[in-house]
Amino acid sequence: MYEAALKLKKSKCNILLTGTILQNNVSELWSICNICQKGQDWIDFKEFEDYYTNPITQSMKSTASRDDIERGNERKDELYRFLSGFHIRRDKNELPESLQMKGKDDIIVMCELSTVQKALMRECLAFPDVQVMIGQAEPETIFLEENSEENQINPLAVIWRLNHANDKRCGMCIGGTTCKCIFYPTLSKLLKIVSHPASLQVDRSMLDDKKKAKQMAFLQAFSPETVAMLPGGLYLSERFSDLTNITVSGKMEALANMLEHFYNTNCKTLIFSGILRVLDCIGAYIKSKGRNFARIDGHVSVEQRQSIVNEFQTKSQTLLPFMLMSTEVGGLGFNLTAASKVIIFDVNWNPTKDQQSQDRAYRIGQKEKVSVYRLVAKGIRTYYFTHKSAHLYLYRYY
Ligand SMILES: [Zn+2]
Numbered sequence: 001m002y003e004a005a006l007k008l009k010k011s012k013c014n015i016l017l018t019g020t021i022l023q024n025n026v027s028e029l030w031s032i033c034n035i036c037q038k039g040q041d042w043i044d045f046k047e048f049e050d051y052y053t054n055p056i057t058q059s060m061k062s063t064a065s066r067d068d069i070e071r072g073n074e075r076k077d078e079l080y081r082f083l084s085g086f087h088i089r090r091d092k093n094e095l096p097e098s099l100q101m102k103g104k105d106d107i108i109v110m111c112e113l114s115t116v117q118k119a120l121m122r123e124c125l126a127f128p129d130v131q132v133m134i135g136q137a138e139p140e141t142i143f144l145e146e147n148s149e150e151n152q153i154n155p156l157a158v159i160w161r162l163n164h165a166n167d168k169r170c171g172m173c174i175g176g177t178t179c180k181c182i183f184y185p186t187l188s189k190l191l192k193i194v195s196h197p198a199s200l201q202v203d204r205s206m207l208d209d210k211k212k213a214k215q216m217a218f219l220q221a222f223s224p225e226t227v228a229m230l231p232g233g234l235y236l237s238e239r240f241s242d243l244t245n246i247t248v249s250g251k252m253e254a255l256a257n258m259l260e261h262f263y264n265t266n267c268k269t270l271i272f273s274g275i276l277r278v279l280d281c282i283g284a285y286i287k288s289k290g291r292n293f294a295r296i297d298g299h300v301s302v303e304q305r306q307s308i309v310n311e312f313q314t315k316s317q318t319l320l321p322f323m324l325m326s327t328e329v330g331g332l333g334f335n336l337t338a339a340s341k342v343i344i345f346d347v348n349w350n351p352t353k354d355q356q357s358q359d360r361a362y363r364i365g366q367k368e369k370v371s372v373y374r375l376v377a378k379g380i381r382t383y384y385f386t387h388k389s390a391h392l393y394l395y396r397y398y
Contacts, residue, residue, distance in 0.1 A: 019333070026053040029079075036086055052079050095364065102369040104362050109258075110378040111250040113194065116229040117377075120193045120200075123222050129157040132179055133186045139179050143169070158221040159186050162214050187349060189218065192275060194377040195346045196249040199277040201236040236277075243281055244288040251345060251375045256285065258343065258373065263291065263321050268312070268338050272357045273345040274327040282345070286322055296334070297326035305334070313338045331356035340368035347374050 014036050030048045043051070052075050058064060059072020092101065113121065124130055131137035142160050144152040153160070153167045163185050164170060172181035192199040202215045219227060219234050227233050231242035246252040255271070262269045273279050276297055286293045294312050296305050312323050313336065323336060327348055339361045348354050354374070362370040 026056050026079075029083075033083075051075065092364070099364055101362065101364070101366050104358070104370040104372060107371060107373050109254055109373050109375050111254040111375050112378050113250045114197075114248050114253075116197055116226070116248055117193055117250060118379075119226040119229060120197060120222060121190075123226060124189065124193060127156060127158060127221065128154045129160040129179070129182055130186055130190075133182065139173070142179065143173075156221065158218055159189060162217060191346055195251060195273065195275055196278045196281055197230055198236060198243070198248065198281055199275045201230060201232060202234055203236045203277075204238070240284065240288070243284040246285060249281075250377065252281065252285065254375060255282065255343065255345065258341075259286065259289075259322065262341050263317075266317050267341045268317050268321055268323070269341040269343060270323050270325060270336055270339045270357075270361055271343045271345060272325050272327050272330050272354075274348055274353075275346065276326060278345060279324045279326060283324055291322065292320050293322040293324055294320060295324040296329055297324075298328055300329075305329075305332075309334050309336065312336060325357070325360070327353050327357060330360060334360050335363065335365065336360040337363060337365040337367070340366070340370055342370065342372045344372065344374045347376060 016032060016036060018032065027045070027049060030045055030053075034042065034045075055068070055071045055075045056079075057072075059069045059076075061068075064072070095101075125134065128137060128141040132139055132141055142154050142157040144154055155161075160179065160182050161167060163182055164173075170181050173179050189200075200215065200219055202212055202219065206212050216234060230248065231237045231239070231245060237243065246256050259269065271279075271282060273282070279295065279297060283293060283295060294308050296308055300308065312320055323339065325334075327346075331353060342358045342361050344354050344357055358370070358372045362372075
């Protein structure tokens with residue numbers, strides 16, 4: 001699209017109408033400015049990176065020095081001043097009165113973990129690699145022979161081993177002091193435990209044998225007593241009554257109460273989760289109550305998505321009260337203003353994702369006040385995830 005825009009015929013001025021101008025990095029701004037400034041005196045990409053992008057990015061790192069932060073802020077201010085010369089921003093607060101929305105509530109729902117979740121959490125936090133991640137142990141706990149090519153790896157460091165073929169250290173672990181390479185894998189496992197333990201179980205029907213073996217190896221690292229507490233043990237149970245059993249997940253119990261209440265008070269509800277298996281369990285539960293739902297995730301084709309959205313927007317609340325969505329597709333601009341309740345089942349480590357989820361309902365055209373409910377596991381400091389970006393050390397179990 002950028003290349004097509006550059007080929008536009010020479011004109012006296014170029015006008016761009018954009019959504020979010022800055023998605024992931026400062027350099028994206030350059031492309032937009034470059035189209036607007038075409039033919040005028042304007043710095044090239046390399047200069048832009050050196051002068052704006054790099055100092056701003058450096059100032060946001062946890063390792064930034066005082067000088068870095070000062071320089072970064074100066075360049076940020078300069079960039080804002082420069083942009084204000086040809087950039088007009090309008091957001092929801094500036095709508096004319098006839099389009100003004102009724103506001104939004106942001107509610108944190110603290111959910112007590114189930115007995116099996118507590119057992120899984122306690123054991124998982126004691127794994128040597130997770131201990132390293134939460135700052136309770138040194139990397140030597142994983143690498144029993146330090147600095148040796150042929151490392152002897154702690155057999156209990158299961159997450160590290162699942163992410164390093166043949167126990168070979170990756171570039172991030174060699175010489176590293178924190179093993180950042182397993183940051184996201186660890187975060188993902190902990191999130192699965194607090195969301196719904198069924199998301200850890202092995203699905204017999206899964207075709208990807210490698211993935212299956214990895215899931216199996218992770219769950220086998222727990223004690224047999226804890227695994228036996230899950231309906232189906234290592235395997236995802238095929239019994240419908242097990243899939244809909246809400247007592248294995250504290251969040252499911254809270255969700256069940258909320259869905260009942262919203263259904264009875266005539267509110268359409270959006271439910272977001274980043275874990276597809278969790279959406280399966282929620283869907284099964286809704287079905288077990290004899291109610292209907294629509295679902296959009298990455299497996300639904302682009303053509304189908306719009307007709308599902310239209311159906312949700314137009315059908316009556318009794319016929320179609322719930323929409324399940326994966327966080328991944330939640331950022332794609334769907335208009336779901338028929339819903340006034342938004343439930344974020346697992347808070348994403350990236351706060352922008354959850355912001356995009358709630359904007360499906362909280363957008364122009366919304367006639368009701370929107371309530372956003374974030375389900376947070378009690379006893380785990382995921383609460384801070386709603387305010388800051390990810391810090392794994394907040395995951396200590398109390
Ligand atoms: Zn590594």
